[in-house]
Amino acid sequence: MTPSFDLTALSLSPGRSNPCLAASAALLNPAELIALEQLSSALDAMAGSHPGQRARRLDIALSHFAAQTDLASLLPRQHRGRDLTAIVASSANAAPGYQRHLLLADPQGRYSAVAIVWEKDQYSPVHGHHTWCAYSVLHGALSESRFDWCETTQAAQLGAAAARLPHEVSYTDAGLGGIHRLGNPHPAAAISLHVYGVSGASVSTAVNHLVAVHT
Numbered sequence: 074m075t076p077s078f079d080l081t082a083l084s085l086s087p088g089r090s091n092p093c094l095a096a097s098a099a100l101l102n103p104a105e106l107i108a109l110e111q112l113s114s115a116l117d118a119m120a121g122s123h124p125g126q127r128a129r130r131l132d133i134a135l136s137h138f139a140a141q142t143d144l145a146s147l148l149p150r151q152h153r154g155r156d157l158t159a160i161v162a163s164s165a166n167a168a169p170g171y172q173r174h175l176l177l178a179d180p181q182g183r184y185s186a187v188a189i190v191w192e193k194d195q196y197s198p199v200h201g202h203h204t205w206c207a208y209s210v211l212h213g214a215l216s217e218s219r220f221d222w223c224e225t226t227q228a229a230q231l232g233a234a235a236a237r238l239p240h241e242v243s244y245t246d247a248g249l250g251g252i253h254r255l256g257n258p259h260p261a262a263a264i265s266l267h268v269y270g271v272s273g274a275s276v277s278t279a280v281n282h283l284v285a286v287h288t
C-alpha cells in the first residue's frame with residue numbers, strides 16, 4: 074500500500090520570494106529556513122548540471138544542510154495544537170501517523186524535498202525507487218534494511234541492516250538496485266530529509282516502487 078498524501082497540503086506558499094518553498098516550510102524557524110533556502114539554491118545548481126554529478130552534488134548539499142540544522146521545529150510535540158500543513162502518511166506495515174512535510178517543490182518539477190518525522194516503530198514499506206533519491210538523517214537515528222532483488226522469485230530478499238546516523242548521506246538511482254526499508258526502532262523521534270527527482274505533486278505516486286518480499 075502506497076503511503077497516502079493529502080495533496081491539498083502541497084500547494085506552494087503564495088507571496089514567498091523563493092518559488093521552491095512549499096507550504097510546510099512555514100513550520101520552520103528562521104535559521105532552519107535559511108538552511109532550506111541554501112539547500113534550494115544547491116539543488117537548483119545541481120538540476121542544471123550534468124547528471125553524472127548528481128550524487129556528488131547531493132552529498133555535498135545534504136551534508137551541508139545536516140550540518141546547519143536538525144529541523145527540530147518539525148518534532149510533533151512542538152506543534153501540538155497548531156494547524157499543521159503536515160502531510161500525514163501511513164502504510165500497511167508501518168505504525169500510522171508518521172509525518173511527511175513537503176519543504177521544497179521545484180516549479181519546473183526537477184526535484185522536491187520532504188522531511189519525515191519518525192516516531193518509535195514507524196517504518197516505510199519495502200521499496201525500490203521510480204526516481205533517483207537521496208536522504209540524510211538530521212535528528213535521532215534510523216535503521217535501514219537493504220534488500221536484493223531476485224529475478225527468479227520476483228521478490229526482494231533481505232540483506233544487511235545498518236544504523237543511519239545524522240550527517241550520513243545515502244543516494245540511489247531509480248530502479249531495483251536500491252531496495253530498502255527505513256524506520257525508527259528507537260524511543261526518541263527521528264527526522265530525515267529526502268530529495269527526489271520528481272515534482273512536489275508527484276512525491277506520493279512517483280517515488281516509491283513497492284515490491285514483494287521473499288519470506
Ligand SMILES: [Fe+2]
Pocket residue numbers: 200201202206253
Ligand atoms: Fe527509499
